[in-house]
Amino acid sequence: METFGDIIKNERENKGLLLRQVASALEIDQAIVSKFERGERKPTKEQVEKFAEFYDLDKNKLITSWLSDQIANTILYEENIGEVLKVAEEKAIYLKTIHDGR
Amino acid sequence: METFGDIIKNERENKGLLLRQVASALEIDQAIVSKFERGERKPTKEQVEKFAEFYDLDKNKLITSWLSDQIANTILYEENIGEVLKVAEEKAIYLKTIHDGR
DNA sequence: TTTGTTTTGACAAAAATAGTCAAATTAATT
DNA sequence: AATTAATTTGACTATTTTTGTCAAAACAAA
Numbered sequence: 001m002e003t004f005g006d007i008i009k010n011e012r013e014n015k016g017l018l019l020r021q022v023a024s025a026l027e028i029d030q031a032i033v034s035k036f037e038r039g040e041r042k043p044t045k046e047q048v049e050k051f052a053e054f055y056d057l058d059k060n061k062l063i064t065s066w067l068s069d070q071i072a073n074t075i076l077y078e079e080n081i082g083e084v085l086k087v088a089e090e091k092a093i094y095l096k097t098i099h100d101g102r
Numbered sequence: 103m104e105t106f107g108d109i110i111k112n113e114r115e116n117k118g119l120l121l122r123q124v125a126s127a128l129e130i131d132q133a134i135v136s137k138f139e140r141g142e143r144k145p146t147k148e149q150v151e152k153f154a155e156f157y158d159l160d161k162n163k164l165i166t167s168w169l170s171d172q173i174a175n176t177i178l179y180e181e182n183i184g185e186v187l188k189v190a191e192e193k194a195i196y197l198k199t200i201h202d203g204r
Numbered sequence: 205t206t207t208g209t210t211t212t213g214a215c216a217a218a219a220a221t222a223g224t225c226a227a228a229t230t231a232a233t234t
Numbered sequence: 235a236a237t238t239a240a241t242t243t244g245a246c247t248a249t250t251t252t253t254g255t256c257a258a259a260a261c262a263a264a
Contacts, residue, residue, distance in 0.1 A: 001196045019210065029254060034211060041253080060181055067186050071173055072193035076201070079162050081194050084169050085187045091174035092183050094103045099178075121241065131223060136242060143222080 004048070004066040009037040011055040026050045042070060106150070106168040111139040113157040128152045144172060 002010075012022055019037075023030035028047060035041040043051070048066045052059040075081050104112075114124055121139075125132035130149060137143040145153070150168045154161040177183050 001193055003193070018208090029256085030209095031211075031213095031256080032254070038211085040211095044253085063180065064182055064186050064189060067177060067180060068189035068193055071176065071186070071190035072197060074172065075169060075190070075194050076197055078165065078169060080166055081191060081198075084166050084173070085191050087166060087170035088173035088177070089183060089187050091103055091105070091170055092177050095174060095178055096183075120239090131225085132240095133225080133242075133244095134223070140242085142242095146222085 002065065003039055004043070004062070004069050005037045005039040007057070007062065007065055008033075008051050008055065011051075011057065012037070015055070022054070026054055039069070042066075104167065105141055106145070106164070106171050107139045107141040109159070109164065109167055110135075110153050110157065113153075113159065114139070117157070124156070128156055141171070144168075 012019070019030045019033050023033045026033070026047070028050075032041060036043050036047075043066065045063070045066075048062055049059060051057070052062045071085075075084055078084060114121070121132045121135050125135045128135070128149070130152075134143060138145050138149075145168065147165070147168075150164055151161060153159070154164045173187075177186055180186060
């Protein structure tokens with residue numbers, strides 16, 4: 001179960017980089033990068049994309065990880081997690097067909 | 103595909119109530135109730151619970167509808183909707199086991 | 205102990221969300 | 235068609251949430 005934070009932390013360590021270096025390359029405060037790695041704060045989508053580029057990761061996979069973190073957090077303390085997600089998927093697909101004008 | 107707004111609008115109309123009446127009973131501005139019904143604004147969880155009580159609806163079902171609306175909206179324009187939700191479910195379940203101290 | 209790195213927390217800035225209200229629009233009634 | 239009633243819209247303010255900044259504390263390594 002690898003969260004967004006886990007991923008970017010592993011990448012950084014594998015590449016032997018310091019927080020300071022990543023922070024300066026991405027123009028994000030080092031304290032915030034640290035918080036991202038530990039899941040204490042949620043990056044914006046733009047920041048996720050920056051990380052993907054910087055670490056040369058598949059952008060979609062990283063966004064999936066980040067989005068799923070967010071969703072997991074919003075439903076964490078709810079009943080019927082499975083049901084909520086099933087309905088959410090139906091709605092999303094339905095709304096998408098409408099949006100695409102079908 | 104019934105959204106939260108659809109549900110509370112149908113309930114109100116079935117019971118032959120005016121926005122004004124619902125608004126006053128729930129102590130929510132009538133303009134906002136109108137916006138809830140049309141999905142223009144998202145209620146808080148407390149407001150969802152008020153609606154459930156007022157219309158005598160199953161609270162969990164209404165919360166499911168409201169939560170799934172939210173989730174559907176956050177993933178609407180993403181790729182891999184199914185994948186995101188699958189991962190989100192795994193994470194949620196995993197986090198829950200941790201939270202419950204297992 | 206000194207130096208380097210990461211984490212923490214207080215604070216300010218910015219953005220997103222929520223509530224209020226009156227006017228505009230739409231629908232129903234006479 | 236005119237009047238009355240109901241709903242919707244939009245501008246505005248208030249509140250809450252999120253984000254960024256910075257320095258000091260904690261931790262780790264040399």
